[in-house]
Amino acid sequence: MTVALSLGATANLGHAQNTLNVATWGGAYGQSQEAAIFEPFAKETGVSIDTVTYDGRLAKLKTMLNDDGTVVDVIDVSADALNTLCKQGLLETIDASALGAGPDGSAAKEDFLPGALSPCGVASVAWSTAIAFDRKAFPKGAPTAISALLDTAGFPGIRALPNNARYSLELALLADGVPPENVYRELATPEGADRAFAALDKITGAVRLWNKAQQAITWLVEDDVVMAASYSGRLFRAAAGDRNIDILWDGQIYDFDAWAIPKSSDNKKDALRFIRFATVPARLADQAELTAYGPMRKSAFPLVGKHPVINVEMLEFLSTAPQNFQKALKFDAAWWRGNGAALQKRFAAWRARVNAARTDREAARKAKEAAEKEADKAAP
The missing domain is CATH 3.40.190.10 (Periplasmic binding protein-like II)
Incomplete structure (x- = not known):
């Protein structure tokens, strides 16, 4: 061109x-x-x-x-x-x-x-990785802080996260209360890594993992999830096209x-x-x-x-607009090259638990549907 x-x-x-x-x-x-x-x-x-x-x-x-x-x-x-x-x-x-x-x-x-x-x-x-959410899923009040990602009691529903330790672990620590400036320092320690995975454990039964960023948006639009971590450009297109979708900039990870x-x-x-x-x-x-x-x-x-x-x-x-940039974490690719191998391996084990929980949910759903059908047949 x-x-x-x-x-x-x-x-x-x-x-x-x-x-x-x-x-x-x-x-x-x-x-x-x-x-x-x-x-x-x-x-x-x-x-x-x-x-x-x-x-x-x-x-x-x-x-x-x-x-x-x-x-x-x-x-x-x-x-x-x-x-x-x-x-x-x-x-x-x-x-x-x-x-x-x-x-x-x-x-x-x-x-x-x-x-x-x-x-x-x-x-x-x-650009950034941030959380989009479905406003209609929270009639009692929309989330205003990244801590909502881990709060399934206050904000029930399935969350969509990247199928990768990168971004997912940073989001977990931010949601667990670690200030942005301390995230990588914390994550580099055994105690910090334990804290990140303990935070993720809070949503093991309420998360879907995506391999392509657009998948998270599709799940959100189709009401398969109530929150979705994805890239800001895609979040903009979703929010601009659907008045029920909003963006939670608190705890964004930018580059x-x-x-x-x-x-x-x-x-x-x-x-x-x-x-x-x-x-x-x-x-x-x-x-x-x-x-x-x-x-x-x-x-x-x-x-x-x-x-x-x-x-x-x-x-x-805009991710860097003053009202959106108050609690933002600068993504550190170099840190991940030096520290990521063990965390990625541990994330794979956590992912297996997520998949098992999803299988259990699906089995329970099918069993419930079967029981309801039998009940309908037995009804006078």
């Missing part, structure tokens, strides 16, 4: 001067970037954008940066990939002073959310994508120019209106309006 080029009178010909190659994700996310960032950048600067889509795998990205002949000037990467590539010396450093100030003149380092600015990259948008410049770039000057443009508040707000991904810059939120197609106010659906 190439964004239409609008050449100004001073535009220069040649790849290094009038084209930037940007590696990014595809799908709706890439389309939002085209509309909110790429096309406006081309119109304003006369520099076109050629996109190279990739699947997010670090190995593929490193190949693109090193030896497959692809010229990439800017990359959109996950926080984990950014840290890895930076440590391996494959990215240029970016000085925060090169970024645009906030509308009130505040420096970028004050305007971006904590952790958004790193030596090699600039975070743009965040972000960032812009970075490979050292192998042929056009570092325009690459930095692009990142500065892409991360001004107005651009971040425009993209948020299209994707429900949370801007990583404080001054973007007052600029966020309605979705241009479905006419829904978008601020309430």
